Amino acid sequence: MGAAGKSMDTLPDEAGLIGPDVEAPVDESQLSWREKRRLRKERRQLEKARGAAEKAGVIHDLVMDDIDIGEDFEELDTYPVRPPYSYVRILFDKRDYSRFYYVVEPKASPQEEKDLEMIKDVLQRALNINRETLEEEQEEFLKQAVDDILNSYRLPSRKSNREKIHYFIERDLIGYGKIDSLMKDPNIEDVSCDGPGVEIFVYHRRFESLRTNIVWPDEEELERYIIRLAQRCGKHISIAEPLLDATLMDGSRIVMTLGREVSTRGSTFTIRRFRDEPFTPIDLLEFKTFSSMQIAFFWLAMQYGMSMLFVGGTASGKTTSLNACSLFLPWQQKIVSIEETRELNLPHPNWIPGCTREGFGGETAAAGAKAAGAVDMYDLLRAALRERPEYIIVGEIRGAEAYVLFQAMATGHTTYSTFHADSIQSLVHRLENKPIEIPRVLIPALDAISIQIQTRVGGKRVRRCKGIIEIIGIDPHSHELLTNEAFRWDNKTDEFVFTGKSYVFEKIMMKANLNRVEIMDETKRRQLVLEWCLKKGIRDYRDFARVVSEYYVHPEDVMRQVYADLQVGGRKRRRKVVQHDLDLSGARKAEEGVDLTEFPLGVQQKFQKRMAKEEARRTKVEMRITAAAEEKRPTLEAKETAQRAKAAANLERDLLKAQARYVPLRQLEPIAAQLGLATVSSLSVREAGRLLKSSNRELAARAKAEVRQVKLAGNPEKQAQAAAKEEARQAKAMTKLQGELAKRVERSANPRWWHRWF
Template identity: 35%
Template sequence: MVLFGKKSETAPELKEIKPVEKEEERKKRGFKLFGRGGEKKEYVKPPPVILKEMPPDALTVEEYQIEPPFSKVTIASLPQLGGSMAYYINEVKLTESEDAIFQKLLEIICREIEPPGPDVDVKTHIEREAYRLAKKYGLAKKISTESWPKIIYYLKRDLVGLGPIHVIMNDRMIEDLSVNGLYIPVFVWHRKYESIPTNLIFNDEEALDNLIVKLTHLSQKHISTAFPILDAMLPGKDRLAATFKREVSPKGGTFTIRRFREEPYSIVDLIELKTIDENIAAYFWLLIENRMTVAVIGGTGAGKTSTLNALASLIKPSMKIVTVEEIPEINLVHDNWVQLISRESYGLGVHKIGEIGLFDLVKMSLRYRPDYIIVGEIRGEEAFVLFQALATGHGGMTTLHAESLEYAIKRLTSPPMNVAPAYVPLINVSAMQERVQLPKSITGMSFGRRVRSVAEIGDIDNYMSVASWNPANDTYECEFENSIMLRRVAMRHGVTLQETLAELNNRAEFLRDLRAKGIRNNVQVAKMITSYYLNSPFPRPKIKVAQN
């Protein structure tokens, strides 16, 4: 049994890769299968997965190890593409004899492997079983000391890992992996070099379909020709979107994996990355403490969910949070937190039996008496229920796909959301976030994510900017003295605007101090914020002086 197929030693150029007909198809079309002398020509099937070799004239820009000494990545500049970057996967190569033993051992393991115990590491178990079965079938004596580690690497890669995309999935610099079909280079989104092609090409439909099915099973979902579209989450919380065979994608099966950070960005991380600065973070902190509604707006890949997650960590520990999402991406360090996710229908036809949508979950969340309702993204009728909740005094946070605040408002007030224009100001403040070109590179990166503007919504056509990003020098300009929301906070607590601005400065200094001390872990930041609430309440209690 071959899960992903044999890796080729050399590969043809991309322009030479063409679909190869099976022998049965050739017979049907009348192709000759015999040479001039009458001898039968053996049909040689091309390798299912191709790793193109790096051209001799390519310039190596960066090289780093993934799983030394077996795999590494090379970022190269290609002269034939005008100097554009490409991502090259380099894995240790098997000799012809090593590959034959590997294929045989892989087939035996898939047939006879014993299941591991409950506390046994799967990779260790694979290695032990491989050695046991190699001895049982007389393969061990054919494997040299140098060959064994290489064979074990490929066994673990194909059985426990994800085969051809194993190296990419273990590269921490990759944000996004995109397989667009057969005979097309796999593309990745690299943290330093953005969208670049790789030397990995799927050349066999069966191998690609097998990988998609494996990913689907790992996500505990279903995909087939009857249901060829999938939106799911892998065990490591990576987001998976896939299409199966040629049902809806003419070039063959496709899939995209959006990588999930094991440790979400904290508010200090966002300050360190300059997505926001200390003053803007302190501003949001004050508003969120007072149950103001925040919407993070931006396009795909702008980092909206990461910013939403970091801002949500500023919610008071005593407040109750309910999150509503299609795919669970929000990850909070908060004990009083109810997490709800939607469920697809398991019925056929027009009857959506068992479907639980965002609308149902947002409606049900009101019965949990939350202080804050966080919806991962609003795009449909759930927006109407969310705004009804905001009108009754609940705090709210969400993200919205739009290129500007004006277009976000138009989306809200149009089908299928249909939010009444009078309810739009219930979004108290919006953060417009984009992926931008930086005036100068930071840690080798020429682009980054920035909150371009922070605007308060006074009415459906009355927006006031209180902070903006200056692209010339990569700094933020704030005008919080004109903030309507800070005036509301001041009135609520019976203090002056100047006292509220002073508190904002105190919190900005507190966050600046956390950054200077290197306190950036979400758990640590949450503890420090809790201690701030206890030691520095706002407004400060006034001490009455006793009169004689």
């Protein structure tokens, strides 16, 4: 029989997984009088040891001592969920090769179970607590009430028994009952109950889908539990309305069915866990869902108002990516979010979170009509457009609201949303057909699409961005949608590749008045900020949002800190930082009329340090002039003007020297034109330098021949002989130069491995 249908009797049993606080049941009638005496002696010793531990103030671990899992199971992992009361053991069943999620909790004796039922009954009848006003004090308030009941009824006085009762009362009344340990385990993503008598299944971050030892054997008990969950969500579920989609107290999404009306197996529920601390782009970078350049792409796109969709299948990380990248939205801008079930969690102060509302009295009889008082996403989106938001975030589009969303994009509103599709083709097909039916002419209002998938890499299930597609427009002849794949994922190497062309970058260049070099430099700067946050462990969404906000206001201060931290780590790391640091001298390059990117990294570093030093000196002198007396300022200003002119002349001289040494191609082009050589623009720096030497030798030989012709001006016969000889030499030299040029071009295209860094 499969793992799902296996009886609980075949699982590791209470006899194998009972903690030390409750002894395994023993049939003493089958024991000899010596074995009975030994058993009673061991019990007395155990009670004595526990009493001594309690007097010393030690709470004995109720669960994990001396647990035997048996021969049929192999332990894969063990970790606490709520020590010392609740632990989890991941077991491997050797019989059917399945993995098993075993929750280990204290075992209540029959008497303790009676006490628990009595305490719950008293609390339900006598306890008066306002859940809203005492949200933070519930546990302490409940613990005090339970202690009062225990003292009044003179129930168990032993400390470990009281701790156990406190745990079960808190678990059942404040927590989630049987599945409380599952809901407190940060490794659990989904919890699925498929019906009464069926083990609950969970999706574990490391071990994927696992069956558990938790089960509701009684159908009525499961129905009562589901009704109680619905009430705690502030919703109603009944036989008349047996299907419910709601949000739990901690923000997790839950879908419930009641009875056998819509599920033939009986009542069911599925919970999609909600993280208390939402994911940040740094988490996505660490998980390798995106590369640092892709996240920097999102950062720039969101800052400059590019509309995007996060597209993928179920559990591909669409909403997680949208929520994480929303931290890039400018802090003070007005944001309106619209969701059916609250999932987004933003730290922005100017944020209006909107949620849909069900109507009263169920669905109306008319097909497609809404119930009285219902507010759907279409209504919320129409209202949001009247609130003048800078950004609109829609949790997921699947119906009529999609048309309004694309109309909002077309009218200039920046919008973000998620959508179920696995490719650009399926996205377009779903958008153009029922029930959405968006005209194709509206789709180009969308700037970019991130396609995400859940796949396997190295035997592990991971989430990856399959590609980032940009919408260019519509072909006027074929009416097909024109797209550009800016990024793609290479599944063989598990690397992300930038294709080299981005229309989103071009739109940002128009908005921010940047050129291509500057937009790539800014992208590299933001990549460095992301890598720095990863290195510093900045994963809290509030801390990361502060870094982003500070970068918007004081980018130089942030980059100064980033370079100071990333440059610590050796020569190789410093060279990498210099490669990303080209943008720091962007303003200076424009001022001096020099493109430093033509130079090797070492030369770039030299000139950047020199320019930075000169700027620091100028700032210091300007402060001194401002603080000087009125009569001394003209003298200081004249002296500083002369010093700046001298520094500029020296810089220009050294740049010309560097160009002569490191930029031979610039010198070679006019010489090649003079000699009649073919284009030399495809040569590498190394090969251009070598060809330049040969070309200079030829120019020197021609100059020498011209001097000889001048000297022979009085002897026409010898002058004619010298001219003929020089013409033959030039023909031979040009043939040689043309051959050398062809060889240099070939070597530039296919360099040897030790020349590839030139």
